[in-house]
Amino acid sequence: MSLSSALWPLRAGWPPLVCEAADGGAAWEPALLRAGVPRRNDVAPLPRPSGRHMGLSMADLIxxxxxxYPSRVELGLLAGTETRDVILWNAAFTPLDLMAVSSRSPAGTTLSGIAPGSIPPTGTAAGRLTVLASGPARQExxxxxxxxxxxxxxxxxxxxVLLFPFxxxxxxxxxxxxxxxxxxxRDENGGEQRRPLARRPLRTLRATVWGDGVRGQRLHHLVHQGKDRVFGVPLWQEARRVAAVGPERDALTLDGPFEDCWNLSRLCGLxxxxxxxxxxxVAASLAAKDPAGGTLFLSAPLDERFASGDLRxxxxxxxxLTRAEPRTVSDGFxxxxxxxxxxGASQPDLEGLPHAPADPSVPWLWPHRPDWSGEGPGGVASLSRIVRAVRGGVTEIGARQAVAPAAHRQxxxxxxxxxxxxxDGVTALRGRWGRVRVRDPRRAFTLTRGSLPNQAMLYARDNGAREGFVPGQRLWLKVGASILGRALLGVEAGEEGEIVLHLDAELGMAVxxxxxxxxxxxxxxxTDRIDLRHETAxxxxxxxxxxxxxxxVS
Known part of the structure; x- marks a missing residue:
């Protein structure tokens, strides 16, 4: 590339600037000049300044x-005392005068180590910023x-964060x-499908607390002063005793593994x-946790005034706080x-749920057995019918399609x-999104006679609900402490008052x-909401x- 093509890329050839001279080093010889021989010699003029400046180098930026450093500290929800190092660096090669350090709304914070004075060339002034646990609700x-x-x-x-220690x-x-x-x-054909809007469980807590004497005064103060405050809400049902405090006071060893504490092991960071x-x-933030080992690691050392004798x-x-209703029981109580x-909603990672299925998109067996001590499982049995619109405005009602309960409660x-x-199971299902296989304890039949291990059929009492068994569905049998699962191939009438159930495989044990x-x-x-009523811890x-x-439906 020549200089002219670089300076004038859109022009063909040299610019029209000519001088009457010969080419080469002999162009200016006196004999040729006296002979008057004109020679063209294209000269490239110097480029004109464009008015722009060259970009700053890395050294100019520093x-x-x-x-x-830092210029902004965002602590989010603050439950304890936080400290940060502050450095003022003079990146010039001349001394720097720090004339004043001013503050706006400094309540709840302290800054030490940096005072007005002179900072040497390329020197620093280091300080310590402390944000206290007590102070205004919103620190700005x-x-x-x-x-x-x-x-x-x-x-x-x-x-x-304002603690609620009651x-x-x-x-x-x-x-x-x-x-x-x-x-x-909803699609164009009127079909409905429920999808997760936010894959996060939003927790709520409802409880009754006592307020008497000094505790009653503290409770009144928290209720009246905490209208717009963010509370640290304790989940008392998962309280654990501290067995030992580490030598550096940044590790707590609990009285045992806490894998069964769902909030503490899956979601908790405070x-x-x-x-x-x-x-x-006192509130503390967690840096790490070992549920199997029963150890919690704190982000900051625990205060010396908390001994390891009676800690929870x-x-x-x-x-x-969305509701606070007092009720007087007696004088002073x-x-x-x-x-x-x-x-702020939170959601544990599905990979961190030890009791969740590996692939929640595949239907899996719901492992929990219903409790019959109270009202027991209940529900509404219904039969669904298909309504199809035919040409000419005629409506045709289809045959009965389902015999299972449309919905029931356990x-x-x-x-x-x-x-x-x-x-873990409900989180993996994500509300109404995942599919699961549920055993219906209400639709259980009694076998009239036993079956051998090499047989693939059962003899059940026909109690008038023969349609409760549909070919293709799954069956379960409780044999002692074991539960067998088989698929139903067909149903036929047996002896009087008896039906025969044909299974897809042999039983493998005597029934x-x-x-x-x-x-x-x-x-x-x-349901989109799960409510747990804790009777004890x-x-x-x-x-x-x-x-x-x-x-x-088949």
Whole structure:
């Protein structure tokens, strides 16, 4: 590429600038000049300035000015004391004068180590920013550093969490709700499909707490002053005792593994450490946790005033106070009915749910057995019919298609890890989105006679509900402590008052008479909200509704 093509890329050849001279080094010889021989010699003129400047280099972006690290601190929900290092760097090669350090709304924060003075060339002034646990509900502070090279600002934003350290009245129960937001999508043919709108359970807590004496005054103060505050809501049903505090006071060893504590092991990032003997409490953030080993690792060391004698760890979630109703019981004693709703929704990773199926899109067997001690499972049995519009305005009613209950309710009594297993399963189903196979305990039949291990048929009593068995559905048999699952191939009449069920495979074990045989049906949860009523710290009750899917209709 020549110089002319680089300077004038759109022109063909050299610009029309000519001088009368010969080519080469001999162009200016006197003999040729006297002979008057004209020779063309194209000369490239110098480019004109465009008025633009060259971009700054990396050195220009760094040196010759002053830098502040960090320039913005966003702490989000603040439950304890947070500290940050602040560095003011003079990146110039001349001394820098720090003339003043001013602040706006500094309540709840302290800045130490940086004072007006001179900073040497390429030197730094280091300080320490401390954001206290006590202060305004919304922290919006600005520190301004005025220097000879201009001013730099440090902005601090945070939202303080107010702890609610009142133990519930277990006789009145403690209720925790988990909501799953979904939306119903309708196609052109009128079909409906429910899809997850937000794959996050939104937690709520409803409890009754006692307020007497000083505790009553503190409760009144929290209720009246916490109208627009963010509370750290304790989940008392998962409170665990601290067995030991680490030597660096940044690790807590609990009294055992806490894999069955669903909120503490799956969702919790904030805990409350409560010393019941002195009624002292403090919030702490978790850096890591080991549910199998029963160890919690704190992001900051625990205060020395909390000994390892009578400590409790309670998981927290950030929520707003939505209801507080007092009721006087006697002189000086009263109870409050309070309700909290989670401020920021959260959702555990499906890979971190040990009791969830590997592939929730594939129907899996619902493992929980209903509780019959209360009202027991209930529901509404219905028969669905297909209505088809035919040409000419004639409407045709189709034949009966389904004999299973369209929807029914099951009650569960959960103990130990049963709560975590149920919440893992419901989270994997994502409300009404996932499919599951549910055993219907109401539609169980009694076998009139036994069957041998090499047989693939059952003899059940015909109680007038023969249509309860449809070819292609799944059956379950409870033989002792074992439960067998087989697919039904066909139903035929046997002896008087008896039906014969043909299975897809041999039983593999002897089935005695009077054994119950029931059916499994493909269903989805018929609710977007799960409410757990905790009677004690380790026992809870729950009601779930299931509806039969059209895919099972044959």
């Amino acid at each position: 040196y010759g000015q002053v830098h502040l 502070t600005v520190y301004t550093f005025l220097t000879s090279l201009g001013e730099r600002k440090l902005e601090i934003t945070a939202l303080r 133990w519930p009245e277990w006789s009145a129960g403690l209720e925790t709700g988990y909501a799953f937001d979904t939306v119903v999508a 805990i409350m450490i409560h010393e019941r003997r002195r009624d002292a409490y 760890v309670v998981p927290l979630f950030s929520g707003m 009263e109870t409050w009915s309070v309700a909290f709703e989670e401020l 009650s569960y009594l959960l103990r130990g890890d049963g709560i975590a297993r149920l919440l 005695p008479p009077s054994t119950f045989v029931g059916r499994e049906y493909l269903a989805r949860l018929d 380790g026992v809870a009750r729950c009601d779930l509704s299931f509806c039969t899917l059209p895919e099972e």
